Amino acid sequence: MDLTTAVPVADRAAALEQSDIRSVTRRVEEVGGINLGQGVCDLPTPQPIRDRAHRAIRNDESIYSHYAGIEPLRRAILEKERTYNDLPATSPEEVVVGVGSTGAFVAAAFTLLEAGDDVILFEPFYGYHRNILELTGATIHYVPLGGPESTFDPAVVEEAVGPATKAVVVNTPANPSGKVWSRGELNALLDLMKRHDLVALTDEIYEYMLYDDHDHVSLASLPGAYERTITLSGFSKAYNVTGWRLGYGVAPPPIAEKMGLMNDLLYICAPRPLQHAALAAFEDLDEGYVSQLQADYATRRTLMCETLEEIGFDVPWPDGAYYVLASFEDLAAVRAGFADDAAACTTLIEEAKIGSVTGRSFYEDPADGRYQLRFCFAKEIPVLEQACEQLRAAFG
Known part of the structure; x- marks a missing residue:
């Protein structure tokens, strides 16, 4: 047949x-x-990361990890998010290590969204964001944003928000446009999110790739934003390990708990020996x-x-x-x-x-x-x- x-x-x-x-x-x-x-x-x-991977394999770090990741890595990510990203996270329970930042996005999207929900996606968008959102059954509303020289216009987003709108996706620095959201733009978005009780998924995987004195600002670092934001990033781009599939999400405990359980259902856990290797990004690389x-x-x-x-x-x-x-x-x-x-x-x-x-x-x-x-x-x-x-x- x-x-x-x-x-x-x-x-x-x-x-x-x-x-x-x-x-x-x-x-x-x-x-x-x-x-x-x-x-x-x-x-x-980087050689220190490869060395850690070899060591983890030699030490037979081969069984499932906690579904949200090994605790040393979650603690290291927590410290990085508190210092570099200025997030008010306080516990490794707020960190979920996923199968790449895309895997973390999948876990976050399926935790938050379902048929009947609306979500706002800015154009030009990253195709995987669009396709994953479609799989949740949510309805996507596209809002033009443009490239590096464009300015976020809250009024345009306001027109796209309806009674079923639940979430908005922010990618900064952005793929494909290279736009970096300013603090002022993120504050304007946050005001809108508060008025309409929206949640944000922020993809910040390119957070270290910045030019011409631009700063990376995490939406979740703004006053009143953390409780309604899932911050996503990973190791692929900054440390040249795209095939290792290691990413993470940081969110308030109630969201992080469900996101971790979703990660368990979809992936069980990220590759354990590579989780140990990723610790080198925080502990072994030159300043x-x-x-x-x-x-x-x-x-x-x-x-x-x-x-x-x-x-x-x-x-x-x-x-x-x-x-x-x-x-x-x-x-x-x-x-x-x-x-x-x-x-x-x-x-x-x-x-x-x-x-x-x-x-x-x-x-x-x-x-x-x-x-x-x-x-x-x-x-x-x-x-x-x-x-x-x-x-x-x-x-x-």
Whole structure:
């Protein structure tokens, strides 16, 4: 019996398709190109973290951990959130270690949302946020926000809020736009959340990737915000361990407890030996690790943005994260192969052997991303230099 035709799948599975990002990865691999599409940071993992992983495996740290994570790691995360993020958390019981920040987002979303709820998502959005929210059965209301130079407008959000609105998703620094929310913008959002009794899920995975003296402000650090916020982050981006799948959420005890139980139901626990290894991020790395990371990414940002400008893109330089969401509308008027984002993505693969992500991936209406491509610059400098040289050679 052919199960693919004889057995109908659930509606939540029937709608799933390979993302444009994954598709581009495959196409770039086929031509032996350089992938600036998928947000895979392929820089080396810091040696102290690798050493801790080896030690944990040698010590046979192999059984299930507590569903919310080993206590030493939860305590270390708690201390980091209290100091760097200025959260008023007081106990490791408020910390849940998940299977990546995406896994933590899944646990948070399924803890908070269900059919009949409405949730606000800002555009351009990260596709996994949208897709996971849809799986909860909640209805998404999209609110335009824009890129690094845009300013949050509470009135626009106010129009999107209805009697069923329960939550809002904030991504700062943002993927794909590179926008960093200011303290003033977050205060304005918090005022709205209080008036309408909303909860926030904040994805702060790029919290250390900041440029031009921008500061990272956690919504939950503002007075009166912590009790209505789930703060999400992780280790993948800052410590170059995207495949390890280690993230976490911090929330008030009643929410954290249910989120931890949801994490148990969905994943049992995060990989235990890697939880032990993650302690090195707090205990073994040099004090200057983050400042050096920021300096290195600033160099990459300059290389990527200047190259795109040279070949005709309009480039809003990101204030945070490690992506550029650039416009090629002017280029489309003078050069073949740039009729829209899908065509431009194909043209870059075929003529420069460079992968990017179509703008439509980040909007409810694909037309809003028609003249945009996203580029990831989380690459080793020689690889990024080669990618930029290929772009200049093809289109300069």
